[in-house]
Amino acid sequence: MNFTERLRQSQENHNSLVCVGLDPDPLKLPRHLQGREDGVLRFCRGIIEATQEVACSYKLNLAFFEAMGDNGTRTLRDVLRSIPKDTITIADGKRGDIGNSSSMYARSIMTDLQFDSATVHPYMGLDSVEPFAKDPSRGVFVLALTSNPGAKDLQYLKVSGKPLYEHVVRKVKKWNTAGNYGLVVGATRPAQLKQIRALVPEMPLLIPGIGAQGGDVRKAVHYGCDNTGALALLNASRSILFASAGEDYADAARTAAHALRDEINRYRQERFG
Amino acid sequence: MNFTERLRQSQENHNSLVCVGLDPDPLKLPRHLQGREDGVLRFCRGIIEATQEVACSYKLNLAFFEAMGDNGTRTLRDVLRSIPKDTITIADGKRGDIGNSSSMYARSIMTDLQFDSATVHPYMGLDSVEPFAKDPSRGVFVLALTSNPGAKDLQYLKVSGKPLYEHVVRKVKKWNTAGNYGLVVGATRPAQLKQIRALVPEMPLLIPGIGAQGGDVRKAVHYGCDNTGALALLNASRSILFASAGEDYADAARTAAHALRDEINRYRQERFG
Numbered sequence: 001m002n003f004t005e006r007l008r009q010s011q012e013n014h015n016s017l018v019c020v021g022l023d024p025d026p027l028k029l030p031r032h033l034q035g036r037e038d039g040v041l042r043f044c045r046g047i048i049e050a051t052q053e054v055a056c057s058y059k060l061n062l063a064f065f066e067a068m069g070d071n072g073t074r075t076l077r078d079v080l081r082s083i084p085k086d087t088i089t090i091a092d093g094k095r096g097d098i099g100n101s102s103s104m105y106a107r108s109i110m111t112d113l114q115f116d117s118a119t120v121h122p123y124m125g126l127d128s129v130e131p132f133a134k135d136p137s138r139g140v141f142v143l144a145l146t147s148n149p150g151a152k153d154l155q156y157l158k159v160s161g162k163p164l165y166e167h168v169v170r171k172v173k174k175w176n177t178a179g180n181y182g183l184v185v186g187a188t189r190p191a192q193l194k195q196i197r198a199l200v201p202e203m204p205l206l207i208p209g210i211g212a213q214g215g216d217v218r219k220a221v222h223y224g225c226d227n228t229g230a231l232a233l234l235n236a237s238r239s240i241l242f243a244s245a246g247e248d249y250a251d252a253a254r255t256a257a258h259a260l261r262d263e264i265n266r267y268r269q270e271r272f273g
Numbered sequence: 274m275n276f277t278e279r280l281r282q283s284q285e286n287h288n289s290l291v292c293v294g295l296d297p298d299p300l301k302l303p304r305h306l307q308g309r310e311d312g313v314l315r316f317c318r319g320i321i322e323a324t325q326e327v328a329c330s331y332k333l334n335l336a337f338f339e340a341m342g343d344n345g346t347r348t349l350r351d352v353l354r355s356i357p358k359d360t361i362t363i364a365d366g367k368r369g370d371i372g373n374s375s376s377m378y379a380r381s382i383m384t385d386l387q388f389d390s391a392t393v394h395p396y397m398g399l400d401s402v403e404p405f406a407k408d409p410s411r412g413v414f415v416l417a418l419t420s421n422p423g424a425k426d427l428q429y430l431k432v433s434g435k436p437l438y439e440h441v442v443r444k445v446k447k448w449n450t451a452g453n454y455g456l457v458v459g460a461t462r463p464a465q466l467k468q469i470r471a472l473v474p475e476m477p478l479l480i481p482g483i484g485a486q487g488g489d490v491r492k493a494v495h496y497g498c499d500n501t502g503a504l505a506l507l508n509a510s511r512s513i514l515f516a517s518a519g520e521d522y523a524d525a526a527r528t529a530a531h532a533l534r535d536e537i538n539r540y541r542q543e544r545f546g
Contacts, residue, residue, distance in 0.1 A: 023373075023374070025373075025377075061370075061374055061377075063368075063370060063374040063375070063377035063378045063381075064374075064377050066346075066377070066378065066381045067377040067378075067380050067381045067385070069346055069381070069385055070346045070347050070350075072346060073339075073342055073343045073345060073346065074343050077343070092370075094368070094369055094370050094394070094397075095336075095367070096367055096394060097334075097336060097365075097367050098419065098420065098421040098481075099421060099422075100296075100298075101296070101334055101336040101337075102336070104298075104334075104336035104337050104339070104340040105336045105339065105340075107340050108336075108339045108340045108342070112340070112342055121367070121369060121394040121396050121397075122396060122426075122427060123394050123395060123396045123416055123419075123427055123428065124367075124394075124416070124419050124421055124423050124424065124426075124427075125421070125422070125423020125424060125425065125426030125427060125428075126422075126423045126426055127421050127422050127423040128421065128423050129423075143396060143397070146371065146396075146397050147371065148371040148372060148397060148398070148400050148401065149372075149398070149399075149400050150397050150398020150399045150400040150401050150402075151397065151398060152398065153395075153397075153398030153399055153444060154395060154396055154397075154398060154437070154440070154441070154444075155396065155398075157432045157437065157440060158432060158433070159430045159431060159432055159437070160431070164427070164430065164432070164437070167427070167430060168427070171426055171427075208371075
């Protein structure tokens with residue numbers, strides 16, 4: 001099974017398009033976990049246990065694990081171990097370097113840590129990206145149009161009358177001969193999301209920007225899904241992780257994740273039947 | 274002193290534009306260091322001791338440290354400790370993410386590990402880059418035109434009649450209000466290097482691609498320096514690190530680094546007097 005099929009399977013198994021983003025900011029942990037050496041690990045385990053029924057995917061933001069210092073890689077590995085096997089994991093590290101360096105990143109992320117997929121920058125082109133895509137069952141999500149304000153600095157620049165991000169989409173479509181490439185498209189750009197989905201009707205789209213960043217969930221579903229109502233991965237991080245700041249954080253995360261899954265499924269139902 | 278002035282000072286102190294790239298590929302270590310837990314650390318210390326007279330800067334390729342797994346961050350920290358204080362360190366991790374995630378990367382690289390500077394991707398724009406540039410005495414090198422084959426996929430695309438990398442150069446020039454931004458420009462693109470230097474006469478240029486990647490040293494010096502014959506950082510990694518595969522690797526590295534410094538200084542002399 002290639003990566004796209006694996007993602008589809010996980011979405012069917014969970015009846016869900018929810019990707020839970022694990023961005024464990026140490027300053028936002030519930031008080032009873034703050035300052036403990038295993039605080040981040042316990043927090044993430046609590047979140048995973050509470051959300052695994054409705055999470056078809058977990059996206060681990062490597063920035064937050066790196067910020068833990070010497071203990072970061074071990075924690076990352078331990079968090080990964082507690083994610084159910086049938087659920088797609090994403091290393092959100094936004095890497096990208098010349099071939100031999102990207103190979104080292106891929107070795108760490110895909111071989112050593114055994115992530116199912118990773119996010120990468122497109123700026124350095126094919127040889128910076130393909131070390132992550134060697135195994136068709138593992139995926140690579142290339143940044144196309146991001147959810148942050150700085151997206152306007154480069155991504156909208158017009159190249160031959162079309163925005164740069166569209167050129168990225170077309171390149172990645174060409175590279176995707178084995179069914180294991182995807183794209184990152186922010187939910188904060190609904191019109192462009194719709195246009196990108198039309199260009200790549202069968203590619204996974206990782207869609208951050210709902211929740212704390214304010215993207216419209218309904219539009220993200222209507223415009224981001226393929227014609228079967230799948231292959232859009234709607235990521236929520238802060239709105240699930242920090243739904244409560246107290247000891248009940250896991251219960252609150254469960255409630256928030258289930259509510260998001262149900263909301264998304266209503267929009268799938270109304271659009272794709 | 275802002276970052277540009279600090280770099281200039283280090284180049285004067287060492288009478289050198291050589292940046293030694295620490296890409297400690299575990300498979301290429303001399304046999305007597307292979308398989309040892311402290312092999313990479315000992316190897317890097319040997320290289321640093323042998324080259325510190327002529328290295329105005331060390332560029333640590335984070336990919337190779339991450340590939341070490343749980344031991345990577347500790348090794349990175351220990352390697353950093355053995356670099357002389359007056360020498361500029363560069364975290365070559367090519368990061369770039371939305372503001373709160375980039376802040377976490379910057380915290381790890383600039384605050385925790387205390388690097389003097391870092392490399393970043395431009396694709397996500399200003400808010401992805403500026404967390405690395407908060408302290409004027411520390412620098413950020415933004416990828417403009419890279420040395421790898423994939424550079425052609427995006428970086429040469431024409432935007433309003435000019436290549437994309439030129440737009441990146443102009444953006445970074447605008448962002449550089451505190452004298453701590455630089456650019457990465459591959460030595461494998463001499464004509465473009467010349468053109469970029471003309472656009473940013475006073476900005477540090479980190480120039481990889483000489484040595485193993487085949488870039489022309491003379492052109493890199495003539496075109497990459499500012500008008501005083503400085504502020505170009507010529508990075509060599511493999512050609513110095515693996516100058517010998519035996520126990521004499523450090524001596525061989527010393528010879529290679531000194532030869533490169535002298536070669537560069539001849540070209541500085543002939544051009545800038």
